[in-house]
Amino acid sequence: MLAISINPNQTTAHRAYPVSSGGRRDQHCIFFQSVLPKKAKTDPARWLRLAVVGAALLRSSVLCTGAQQDGSELTAPKFLGAPSCSSSSCHGGAGANKDQYLVWSKYDYHHARPYATLETARAEHIAEALKLGDPTRSAACTACHAPLQTVPNDLLSQGLKISDGVSCESCHGPAERWLRGHTRHDWSHADRVRAGMRDLRSVYVRANTCVACHQTLGSDIRQAGHPELFFELDGQTVSQPKHWRTANDKPGAQIWLVGQAVALREMSWQLSQEKASYEDLAARWSALIWLLQLAGKADGHWPAIELNANAPTAERAMEAHRWSDRFAKAIAEISWSDGLTRKCVAGLAKTQGAFGDPKIPRPIQARRAERLVLALDRLTTGLGAAMSSAKLGPLLDRLFEDVQSLPDFDPPQFAKHLQEFHASASGILETR
Numbered sequence: 067m068l069a070i071s072i073n074p075n076q077t078t079a080h081r082a083y084p085v086s087s088g089g090r091r092d093q094h095c096i097f098f099q100s101v102l103p104k105k106a107k108t109d110p111a112r113w114l115r116l117a118v119v120g121a122a123l124l125r126s127s128v129l130c131t132g133a134q135q136d137g138s139e140l141t142a143p144k145f146l147g148a149p150s151c152s153s154s155s156c157h158g159g160a161g162a163n164k165d166q167y168l169v170w171s172k173y174d175y176h177h178a179r180p181y182a183t184l185e186t187a188r189a190e191h192i193a194e195a196l197k198l199g200d201p202t203r204s205a206a207c208t209a210c211h212a213p214l215q216t217v218p219n220d221l222l223s224q225g226l227k228i229s230d231g232v233s234c235e236s237c238h239g240p241a242e243r244w245l246r247g248h249t250r251h252d253w254s255h256a257d258r259v260r261a262g263m264r265d266l267r268s269v270y271v272r273a274n275t276c277v278a279c280h281q282t283l284g285s286d287i288r289q290a291g292h293p294e295l296f297f298e299l300d301g302q303t304v305s306q307p308k309h310w311r312t313a314n315d316k317p318g319a320q321i322w323l324v325g326q327a328v329a330l331r332e333m334s335w336q337l338s339q340e341k342a343s344y345e346d347l348a349a350r351w352s353a354l355i356w357l358l359q360l361a362g363k364a365d366g367h368w369p370a371i372e373l374n375a376n377a378p379t380a381e382r383a384m385e386a387h388r389w390s391d392r393f394a395k396a397i398a399e400i401s402w403s404d405g406l407t408r409k410c411v412a413g414l415a416k417t418q419g420a421f422g423d424p425k426i427p428r429p430i431q432a433r434r435a436e437r438l439v440l441a442l443d444r445l446t447t448g449l450g451a452a453m454s455s456a457k458l459g460p461l462l463d464r465l466f467e468d469v470q471s472l473p474d475f476d477p478p479q480f481a482k483h484l485q486e487f488h489a490s491a492s493g494i495l496e497t498r
C-alpha cells in the first residue's frame with residue numbers, strides 16, 4: 067500500500083481518499099491520443115518554459131508514507147465519470163455553455179494526455195528507477211496523472227474510464243450527490259456546493275484544487291527525472307482551454323497572488339514534513355517568501371510575516387504555512403483593483419539592490435529572480451494596454467532569458483536589466 071501524505075488543505079477530490087495501489091485499470095477503455103494538441107495555443111505560457119528548464123540542480127522532498135486505508139471513505143460519494151456529463155443536452159452539446167465536455171475532451175490536456183504520458187518511455191524510465199512497475203498502475207504516478215485509478219473500486223461507477231486522466235470530477239468533486247440536483251432551476255450555486263460540488267468560483271478553493279497536482283512532488287520522483295513542478299495559478303488558468311463563462315472571473319493579478327500564497331503553503335508543508343535533504347526546495351521556499359513579503363506590502367492591511375527565510379527550520383516552515391494560508395484566504399476575498407496591481411509591480415520591480423547583496427546565496431537569488439520575472443509577466447499582462455504602450459515586452463523577454471538557466475544565473479546582469487525594466491515601467495506605475 068502506497069499513499070501520498072498530503073496537506074489537508076488540498077482539496078482535490080480523489081486525494082480526499084487514501085491512495086490505494088490496487089492497480090485497477092478499466093478493461094473497456096480504448097485509449098485516444100490523436101485529437102489532442104500537444105500544447106495549448108492560447109498563451110505563450112512563459113512559465114512553462116521556466117518550469118521545465120534550468121532547475122535540474124537540486125532536489126525536492128519525499129511525501130510518501132505507508133498508510134492504510136481506513137473505513138472512512140465508505141460513506142464518501144461516488145465518482146460517476148465524464149460520460150455522465152457528456153450528453154448533448156447537458157455538457158456535450160455544441161452551443162454556448164453546453165460544450166464543456168467537448169472543450170475538455172478535444173482541447174484540454176487534462177483529458178487523455180496525463181494518462182498517455184504514463185505510457186511514454188520517459189515515464190517508464192522514471193518508474194523503473196523507482197522500482198514502481200507499470201506507471202499506469204502505480205499510485206505514485208496515477209495520483210496526479212490518472213486520479214480515478216487511485217479511488218477504491220466501490221466508489222467508481224461502471225463505464226468510467228481511468229484513461230480519461232484528469233476528468234470533470236477531479237476538479238468539480240465526485241458527482242454522486244449533486245448530479246441530479248445541480249440542474250434544478252431552484253438550486254443556487256450555494257445549494258450545489260452544499261451538495262458536494264466544489265466551489266471553483268472561489269479563487270482560494272480553485273487554487274487548492276489545482277495545487278494538489280501542480281506543486282508537490284516527492285524528491286525520489288524528482289530525482290528519477292520527473293520535471294520540476296511549478297505552480298502559478300494565473301498563467302496556468304490562462305493556458306487551460308476555458309470551458310466556463312469568463313464574465314465573473316477575478317482579475318489575473320489577484321489569481322496570481324492567491325496562487326503564489328497557496329504554492330508557498332504547500333512548500334512549507336513539504337519542508338516541515340521533510341527529513342531528507344532539501345536544499346533546492348529550501349531555496350524555492352525562501353525565494354517565494356521574499357516575493358510574497360514584497361507583494362504583500364501593496365496594502366498595509368494584509369496579513370504580514372516577519373521571518374528569516376534564508377535559514378529554514380521545521381518551525382519556520384510551519385509558521386509560513388499558517389501565514390500563507392491566512393494570506394491566500396484574505397486575498398481571495400478582497401475586491402481587487404488596478405491600483406493594487408500597479409503597487410505590486412512597483413514594489414517588485416525596484417528590487418535590483420537585492421541582487422547585489424552578497425549575503426544571499428546565489429541559488430536563492432536565482433530562485434528569487436525566477437519567481438520575480440514570472441510575477442512581473444503576470445502582473446503587467448494584467449495591466450494590459452497601459453503596459454504594452456510602455457514597450458516592456460523586449461525588456462521582459464531579456465529578464466526571462468536571464469533566468470532561463472539557473473546554474474548560469476548572473477546577479478549583476480540581472481540587476482542591471484531589472485533596473486532598466488523598472489525605469490521604463492515607472493512612468494505608468496506613477497500615473498495613479
Ligand code: HEC
Nearest residue numbers: 078179180183210211213232236275276279302303305306
Ligand atoms: C488530478 C490532478 C490535476 C488537477 C486537479 C489539475 N491538474 Fe493540471 N495537469 C495535471 C497533469 C498530470 C498534467 C500534465 C499532463 C501531461 O503532460 O501529461 C497537467 C497539465 C496542466 C497544464 C498544462 C501543462 C503543460 O505541460 O502543458 C495546465 C496549464 C494545467 N494543468 C492547469 C491546471 C489548472 C488551472 C488546474 C485547476 C483548475 C489544474 N491544472 C488541475 C494534473 C492536474
Ligand code: HEC
Nearest residue numbers: 117183188189192193201206207209210279280282283287
Ligand atoms: C504531484 C502530481 C504528480 C505526480 C505524483 C506525478 N506527476 Fe508526472 N507530471 C505532473 C504534472 C503537473 C506534469 C506536467 C508538468 C509541466 O508540463 O509543467 C507532469 C509531467 C510528467 C512527465 C513529462 C511529460 C512531458 O510531456 O513533458 C512525465 C514523463 C511524467 N510526468 C511521468 C510521471 C511518472 C512516471 C510519475 C510517477 C513516478 C509521475 N509523473 C508522478 C504531475 C505529477
Ligand code: HEC
Nearest residue numbers: 148151157166167170176232233234237266267309310311
Ligand atoms: C482541471 C480542472 C477542471 C476539469 C478537469 C473540468 N473543469 Fe469545469 N471548471 C473548472 C474551473 C476552474 C471552472 C471555473 C469555475 C467558475 O468560475 O465557475 C469550471 C467551470 C465549469 C462549469 C461552469 C460553466 C459556467 O460558465 O458557469 C461547468 C458547467 C463545468 N466546469 C463543467 C465541466 C465538465 C462537464 C467537465 C468534464 C467534461 C469539466 N468541467 C472538467 C475546472 C475544471
